[in-house]
Amino acid sequence: MTPEPTATAGTPASAGALPPPTATYRLQLHTGFPFAAARAAVPYLAALGISHLHLSPVLEAAPGSAHGYDIVDHARVRGELGGEEGLRALSATAREHGLGLVVDIVPNHMAALPRYNRALWEVLREGPHSPYAPWFDIDWQAGGGRVLLPVLGHRVGTELDQGLIRADGDVLRYYEHEFPVREGTAHLPLPELLDAQWYRLTWWRLARTELNYRRFFTISDLIAVRVEDPDVFAATHATVLRLLREGVIEGLRVDHPDGLADPGTYLQRLHEAAGGRWTVVEKILADGERLPAAWPVAGTTGYDALRHIDGLFTDPAGAAELLSRYRDFAAVDSDRGSHWETTVRRAAYKVVTHELAAETERLTRAAARCAATVPALRDHAPWALSVALRELLVRLPVYRPYGTGEAVRAVLTDTAAEPARAAFTVPEEAETVDLVRELLIGRGGEGPELAELRARFAQTASALRAKAYEDTAFYRYVPLLSAAEVGGEPGSPSVPASAFHAYCTRVQRDWPTTATVLSTHDTKRSADVRAGIAVLTECPERWGDFLARVTEEAGRTEAGRAPDPQTAWAVWQTAVGFGRPDAERLREAMLKHAREAGLYTSWTEPDPVYEETLRAFVTAGPCGTPARAVAEFTETLRPYVRANVLGAALLHLTMPGVPDVYQGTERVFRALVDPDNRRPVHFPQQHPGFPVHPEHPEHLQPPPRQQGLDDEKLALTTAALRLRRERPDVFGESAAYQPLETRGPGAAHCVAFARSGPSGRLVTAVTRLSLRLSEAGGWRDTELALPPGRYVDVLTPGREFSGHTRVAEVFEHRPVALLVARPQ
Numbered sequence: 001m002t003p004e005p006t007a008t009a010g011t012p013a014s015a016g017a018l019p020p021p022t023a024t025y026r027l028q029l030h031t032g033f034p035f036a037a038a039r040a041a042v043p044y045l046a047a048l049g050i051s052h053l054h055l056s057p058v059l060e061a062a063p064g065s066a067h068g069y070d071i072v073d074h075a076r077v078r079g080e081l082g083g084e085e086g087l088r089a090l091s092a093t094a095r096e097h098g099l100g101l102v103v104d105i106v107p108n109h110m111a112a113l114p115r116y117n118r119a120l121w122e123v124l125r126e127g128p129h130s131p132y133a134p135w136f137d138i139d140w141q142a143g144g145g146r147v148l149l150p151v152l153g154h155r156v157g158t159e160l161d162q163g164l165i166r167a168d169g170d171v172l173r174y175y176e177h178e179f180p181v182r183e184g185t186a187h188l189p190l191p192e193l194l195d196a197q198w199y200r201l202t203w204w205r206l207a208r209t210e211l212n213y214r215r216f217f218t219i220s221d222l223i224a225v226r227v228e229d230p231d232v233f234a235a236t237h238a239t240v241l242r243l244l245r246e247g248v249i250e251g252l253r254v255d256h257p258d259g260l261a262d263p264g265t266y267l268q269r270l271h272e273a274a275g276g277r278w279t280v281v282e283k284i285l286a287d288g289e290r291l292p293a294a295w296p297v298a299g300t301t302g303y304d305a306l307r308h309i310d311g312l313f314t315d316p317a318g319a320a321e322l323l324s325r326y327r328d329f330a331a332v333d334s335d336r337g338s339h340w341e342t343t344v345r346r347a348a349y350k351v352v353t354h355e356l357a358a359e360t361e362r363l364t365r366a367a368a369r370c371a372a373t374v375p376a377l378r379d380h381a382p383w384a385l386s387v388a389l390r391e392l393l394v395r396l397p398v399y400r401p402y403g404t405g406e407a408v409r410a411v412l413t414d415t416a417a418e419p420a421r422a423a424f425t426v427p428e429e430a431e432t433v434d435l436v437r438e439l440l441i442g443r444g445g446e447g448p449e450l451a452e453l454r455a456r457f458a459q460t461a462s463a464l465r466a467k468a469y470e471d472t473a474f475y476r477y478v479p480l481l482s483a484a485e486v487g488g489e490p491g492s493p494s495v496p497a498s499a500f501h502a503y504c505t506r507v508q509r510d511w512p513t514t515a516t517v518l519s520t521h522d523t524k525r526s527a528d529v530r531a532g533i534a535v536l537t538e539c540p541e542r543w544g545d546f547l548a549r550v551t552e553e554a555g556r557t558e559a560g561r562a563p564d565p566q567t568a569w570a571v572w573q574t575a576v577g578f579g580r581p582d583a584e585r586l587r588e589a590m591l592k593h594a595r596e597a598g599l600y601t602s603w604t605e606p607d608p609v610y611e612e613t614l615r616a617f618v619t620a621g622p623c624g625t626p627a628r629a630v631a632e633f634t635e636t637l638r639p640y641v642r643a644n645v646l647g648a649a650l651l652h653l654t655m656p657g658v659p660d661v662y663q664g665t666e667r668v669f670r671a672l673v674d675p676d677n678r679r680p681v682h683f684p685q686q687h688p689g690f691p692v693h694p695e696h697p698e699h700l701q702p703p704p705r706q707q708g709l710d711d712e713k714l715a716l717t718t719a720a721l722r723l724r725r726e727r728p729d730v731f732g733e734s735a736a737y738q739p740l741e742t743r744g745p746g747a748a749h750c751v752a753f754a755r756s757g758p759s760g761r762l763v764t765a766v767t768r769l770s771l772r773l774s775e776a777g778g779w780r781d782t783e784l785a786l787p788p789g790r791y792v793d794v795l796t797p798g799r800e801f802s803g804h805t806r807v808a809e810v811f812e813h814r815p816v817a818l819l820v821a822r823p824q
Helices: 035-048 083-096 118-129 156-161 190-195 204-210 230-245 263-273 303-312 316-330 340-355 357-372 382-394 414-421 427-440 448-476 497-510 527-538 540-554 565-578 583-597 608-620 627-654 709-726 770-775
Strands: 024-027 052-055 059-061 071-077 100-105 109-111 147-152 165-168 171-174 177-180 199-203 219-224 251-254 278-281 658-662 736-739 750-757 760-767 783-793 800-806 816-821
Touching: 024 035, 035 052, 035 083, 035 709, 071 083, 071 230, 083 100, 100 230, 118 147, 118 177, 147 204, 156 165, 156 190, 156 199, 165 190, 199 204, 204 357, 230 263, 251 263, 263 278, 303 497, 303 527, 303 627, 316 527, 316 540, 316 565, 340 357, 340 382, 340 448, 357 382, 357 427, 357 448, 382 414, 382 427, 382 448, 414 427, 427 448, 448 583, 497 736, 497 750, 527 540, 527 565, 527 627, 527 770, 540 565, 540 627, 565 583, 565 608, 565 627, 583 608, 627 658, 627 709, 627 750, 627 760, 627 770, 627 816, 658 709, 709 816, 750 783, 760 783
Parallel strands: 024 052, 024 658, 052 100, 071 109, 100 251, 147 199, 251 278
Antiparallel strands: 059 071, 109 219, 165 171, 171 177, 736 750, 750 760, 760 816, 783 800, 783 816
């Protein structure tokens, strides 16, 4: 077998430039929701007002995959979803309704399942000389010329003794796994046969320290792909590029670019090959970090927007009070979640020395190889290089550095190097830190060895950040769970209105067609759950009283006693955000929470006694007799949760950028961490929205009688999305963004801005921290200064405003307003 042809690489899309989406709608495809189901939902989704469907990965994935990120064949559209014929039928139906398709692509990794992954099968059969060997990031030398495959449930001797590994002609079998037999070795006795292969079947626990292929984070079932090789890029992108050229799809979402050896070069190659189609990257930016300006993309997938929206509805004083109460209630020390920075640092040390030990060791080997071209490295011991790299990695304030020079110096600062030197007891040995830092920032020469060192440092850094922050510290530091979200900053969860406006101004100027999100397939809690939790920052004393009451009530039975107070805090807070929690869903989410935190149980060393105690507590606590107290407490917060839910939704849909609406979130959508947030969504046959004709606002028809927040959110979403589609110039690249001034006693609680273009102007106004506002006496004579003109209320027809308007009148019917200027 030979790799796929390379002719399509670099071939521009023939359809020419297309306008960017006005809004996208994310659909999670799987065997229970294939292309045909998506096709049936098109009329409803088109009626919402979106311009594009946003599909999860569509290429051939592991059988039964619930997400599609475990690609096994880049040349085929996934058969379980309906194959290419089904995708083309979906595209045709979408076009009939005025919609295009945006598709999620996965350049960083494939499923490490040789039974289904033909390229990997050939590498395992033929070894490093296989034409597919350049596809995968394998350190053959470190493995003694073999690929370590950590698939065995026990040590190889045990599995052989039990007859679980067996030869079947030119195939080795182990349970459902299949592996190729190297040519000329099939006749050997089984133990010798295993030793004669280009791979080594091993106990799964050896992956932590012995693995010699790069993987996705710490998931050994996903093997990294070397798309930096032009031939590999061509082979793995041929089908997607062909579908782009043929107009079946129109845009791309690039999964995890941080894992690539050279994201900038990859994105440039993709941009040229795709003909400049709208492309966004799943790049998580740290607070204050900027997307590299040279990247030829529209922007990120939107977690930076999520952080700014959520922060706007978080009260800083209340968040500090919650933290104080959390420390008293949970009685946690600094290692276990009482201080954010310490929690993160401790988590990073744990990950870099345990879960990523193999990756760190490979990075050390790369540094040692640099001694051949950097004489100053020759007397630095491997252990010193390892310590220096580790200490710099755990202090990196971003997911990964890019390139060399100023950008890298900005993150690999002397401030980070100084405490790193303290890890050495001998001052002369501490010089290793300075030397390694100089090499990483681009000083000390060039060459393939140094390029590899910098790339592997960056790749390891991104894996470390994701595992230490999102998958460990976010579950250990839990005073405010709504802030422990992808892209979030739990240590500084609040965003003032001025910072929100500054962010929007910057996005409109630099990345006007970037994506924005509130909920995704990766968020740990949906936006509406986070909205309910964020309200607690406005009433920490109420939360404290509630927590004491339910703790006492639940503790009357053995089952209702929490396994530990830190987890109890997280369980009760999740229950409040969920409203009326479902016992099974909450149990599974909190079990994942505890395993990710790794304090009392974990994925690799589960504690059955602890986990059973946790399950019993969730059942007897928030889902038992105290459930009534949860319902009563959340009912007292309902008006303020409503303000947060509607406010966040309207900001998301009208701020600069292209909103990506996650499936089901046009209505109230309460979901927890995956797989809960990827549950199937029911799409109605008829859309109960209402037409929006901003050119003739007097003809607006009111929505159906409001049944509650569900209908309110649907009406708001429909109105905003249709405005975006009908007036793209008001929201697009040439639009203007103008923060609006509010004066009076409630001014701090109103966030408003205007968007304008050649076809007109609209105003968004939302209420923030509504409970605090109510306690302070309400709006009273607070006024909003509208831009010139007369404005009609899209959400409540028949109301008009102009000039300096009383905010209490603007928010008379709901805590948000979407105003459209009448034509002059």
